[in-house]
Amino acid sequence: MDLRLTEEQQQLVEAFASLYADAAPSDRVRSAEPGGHLPELWDRLVATGAVEMAVPEDAGGGGASLLDLALVAEQHGRAVAPAPLIEAQVAGRLLSRLPAGADALAGVIAGNRLVTVGVRPARDGVATLVPGGAVADAIVALDEDRLVLVPVPEGTRHVVNTGAMPLADIAIGADATELATGADALAAYAIALDEWRVLTAGALVGIAQRALEIGVAYVKERHAFGQPIGGFQAVAHRLADRATEVDGAQLLTREAAWAAAEDPQRAPELAAMAFGFAADTARDTTYYALHFHGGYGFMLEYDAQLYFRRARAWAGVLGEPRDAYRRVSDLRYAAVGA
Amino acid sequence: MDFRLGDKSEVLRKEAREFLREVLTPEMVEECYRTGVMHNVEFTKAMRDKGWLAPGWPVEYGGQGRDPIEILALSEEMARAGAPTYGIGTTMMIAWVINMVGTEEQKREILPKALAGDIVIALGFTEPENGSDAAAAATRAVQSDEGWTINGSKMFTTNAHIADYVFMLARTDPDAPKHRGLTTFLVPMKQEGVEVQPVFTLSGERTNITFYNDVFVSDQWRIGEVNAGWRVMSVAFEREHSAAFVGEQERLLDHVVAWARETPGEDGLPRIEEAGVRERIGRAATEIEVSQLLQRRTAWMSTVDLPTHMKGSMSKLFSSERLERQAADFVEMLGPDGVRGRGDPTAPANGEIEHALRHSKGTTIYAGTSEIQRNIIAQHELGLPRPK
Numbered sequence A: 001m002d003l004r005l006t007e008e009q010q011q012l013v014e015a016f017a018s019l020y021a022d023a024a025p026s027d028r029v030r031s032a033e034p035g036g037h038l039p040e041l042w043d044r045l046v047a048t049g050a051v052e053m054a055v056p057e058d059a060g061g062g063g064a065s066l067l068d069l070a071l072v073a074e075q076h077g078r079a080v081a082p083a084p085l086i087e088a089q090v091a092g093r094l095l096s097r098l099p100a101g102a103d104a105l106a107g108v109i110a111g112n113r114l115v116t117v118g119v120r121p122a123r124d125g126v127a128t129l130v131p132g133g134a135v136a137d138a139i140v141a142l143d144e145d146r147l148v149l150v151p152v153p154e155g156t157r158h159v160v161n162t163g164a165m166p167l168a169d170i171a172i173g174a175d176a177t178e179l180a181t182g183a184d185a186l187a188a189y190a191i192a193l194d195e196w197r198v199l200t201a202g203a204l205v206g207i208a209q210r211a212l213e214i215g216v217a218y219v220k221e222r223h224a225f226g227q228p229i230g231g232f233q234a235v236a237h238r239l240a241d242r243a244t245e246v247d248g249a250q251l252l253t254r255e256a257a258w259a260a261a262e263d264p265q266r267a268p269e270l271a272a273m274a275f276g277f278a279a280d281t282a283r284d285t286t287y288y289a290l291h292f293h294g295g296y297g298f299m300l301e302y303d304a305q306l307y308f309r310r311a312r313a314w315a316g317v318l319g320e321p322r323d324a325y326r327r328v329s330d331l332r333y334a335a336v337g338a
Numbered sequence B: 001m002d003f004r005l006g007d008k009s010e011v012l013r014k015e016a017r018e019f020l021r022e023v024l025t026p027e028m029v030e031e032c033y034r035t036g037v038m039h040n041v042e043f044t045k046a047m048r049d050k051g052w053l054a055p056g057w058p059v060e061y062g063g064q065g066r067d068p069i070e071i072l073a074l075s076e077e078m079a080r081a082g083a084p085t086y087g088i089g090t091t092m093m094i095a096w097v098i099n100m101v102g103t104e105e106q107k108r109e110i111l112p113k114a115l116a117g118d119i120v121i122a123l124g125f126t127e128p129e130n131g132s133d134a135a136a137a138a139t140r141a142v143q144s145d146e147g148w149t150i151n152g153s154k155m156f157t158t159n160a161h162i163a164d165y166v167f168m169l170a171r172t173d174p175d176a177p178k179h180r181g182l183t184t185f186l187v188p189m190k191q192e193g194v195e196v197q198p199v200f201t202l203s204g205e206r207t208n209i210t211f212y213n214d215v216f217v218s219d220q221w222r223i224g225e226v227n228a229g230w231r232v233m234s235v236a237f238e239r240e241h242s243a244a245f246v247g248e249q250e251r252l253l254d255h256v257v258a259w260a261r262e263t264p265g266e267d268g269l270p271r272i273e274e275a276g277v278r279e280r281i282g283r284a285a286t287e288i289e290v291s292q293l294l295q296r297r298t299a300w301m302s303t304v305d306l307p308t309h310m311k312g313s314m315s316k317l318f319s320s321e322r323l324e325r326q327a328a329d330f331v332e333m334l335g336p337d338g339v340r341g342r343g344d345p346t347a348p349a350n351g352e353i354e355h356a357l358r359h360s361k362g363t364t365i366y367a368g369t370s371e372i373q374r375n376i377i378a379q380h381e382l383g384l385p386r387p388k
């Protein structure tokens, strides 16, 4: 057992922490609302190789492990960064596994094509609430048992949403190209979804961790009844619970990311666990971080609300934590299920 | 990063499972339930024969020199099986204190017997008037030429009725600040003036209240310096990286899954097909994973010499709180049959789920209540001010 990051992983974390500090401070996160996309940030991410690194080496990418990407995702979440990085990384990896995806992948690696992925199967020919869909050039979607690459039409409407994400509902038109069908399509999509679960869990951990820091800093400063409010146990104990859950969510998410390469048999179960638990944790932590700001927490000017909204929306586009827990049960105990 | 415990742990885990299958008979488990005593002489001797009374002690002191991560595999399996290890735990904890701060005479007298599984040492910290605030102990020890005279009482002195000694925290200087007027003693129990009365609990666990009426203890049984009792206590707890309730959660989930697979619901399908049942099971499995990771992290940190204090509190807090919640949640899931109790032949899962509801309630109280753990985390991990 060893819970330390390697030196390279530490450097990776530091590099992305400073990139986000520089390119996505909270005033710029605000300025990117409601569309939820900061083109300068996106360009910086692409230029640093943040998308390309996710693609396996033999497909022309940087060959980062899912664990490396989860560490980046934590930083992404800490900054509540307005850029569809996780979806682009997952889409890049998905394309690299499909021979028919080669052309699109070349554009992704070259950095001149933004491709994201719909995280729920299309219904009635429409991929709904596609993360990054409002700013992407194309998306990968599962339509019945076909995996398709769908060019995003000019003028696609951005869906106004809780988390100021660049979400869109995208119809699968005649210009969609087929990437895979049948069992191959389903298997490739399942892997992509598990990767998205883990990386989104990483981002949710980052959201929760940063929200906790913001909340803790505030309750040390703010006084009421002659003492810092952090001295009241009603405040302190809830934050202690959240700190515990944040640590747990981070360990679990890192384990799930690690397992993708090191313990593939448990990886799907761990991905679902990580997603459910990180979503619960981010929801509760951002709730208390905001609540303990009192009225100020409710003000748009304070950052707590940025975290509060994204904690819900980033996870919400896939489903509620309960879905994830049912999935854990089904994967482990093989219930037929609903 | 590497999340595997490692080969040595897994070998030990396998060995522990085999050992438990062989040694921990259903009769032994039943006896624990019946008497409420989590100590069994036969089991303790079998543990001794394996060298598992002190697996983490250095070899030169009679241990096996195993690291905390290896030992985790052992303790996880013991807890999952419900093995009677409580008396072993308290005895070896205090034996280690004596090994660290005791006199040569104390070591000669106590250590061989402890390592042989021949004695039981109970913990006498809590008193009728204080528990969380253990340093407020009021039991008095007064020095005379020959030794010490002890007067007072201790509450929840678990295993005192079978113990050879109680490791006692007593007040030796009532005028000093509360942490600086305490001394620890190893009080021989089989003597005049010691009285043990049983205390029965919600889970059936038997504990005791113990009274000390002019009990004479020779200075030979003073552990550590006079008025240095609080420092000695920290030695006692420093090897307890965390009291985590991981095996207990696993055992509960094992029972629940077996029940949900074999019990038909109203539609005739096994209840594990129901969305609500699947959700609860998946949530519990997730919380077990997190509990295990928090506990393993603490063990790992101690192997690389990182301070484990706050992280141990997180592990204890999370695992006990979630165990408690799971037990409550699973009992409700059983429906009205959930009230059928252990011992009744009609109880679902042999009453194990109902029993977990009772047992889990204690886990957020002993070994430092949840509030005390939260205070530690708030102050030491988050840097929040002490409550006024």
Ligand SMILES: Cc1cc2nc3c(=O)[nH]c(=O)nc-3n(C[C@H](O)[C@H](O)[C@H](O)COP(=O)(O)OP(=O)(O)OC[C@H]3O[C@@H](n4cnc5c(N)ncnc54)[C@H](O)[C@@H]3O)c2cc1C
Residues within 6 Å of the ligand: A233, B122, B123, B124, B125, B126, B129, B130, B131, B132, B133, B155, B156, B157, B158, B159, B201, B205, B207, B362, B365, B366, B367, B368, B369, B370, B371, B372, B375
């Ligand atoms: C089954 C069982 C076995 C036990 N075995 C032993 C044993 O072998 N030896 C032994 O010495 N003790 C033993 N104990 C005692 C146990 O350690 C104490 O019960 C525990 O430390 C709590 O102390 P208390 O009962 O005096 O509660 P109190 O300290 O009176 O606490 C009552 C309530 O107040 C809360 N509270 C206390 N202080 C604070 C604070 N600062 N901030 C916020 N809330 C606070 C507590 O969390 C709790 O909810 C055992 C207890 C049980 C139930």
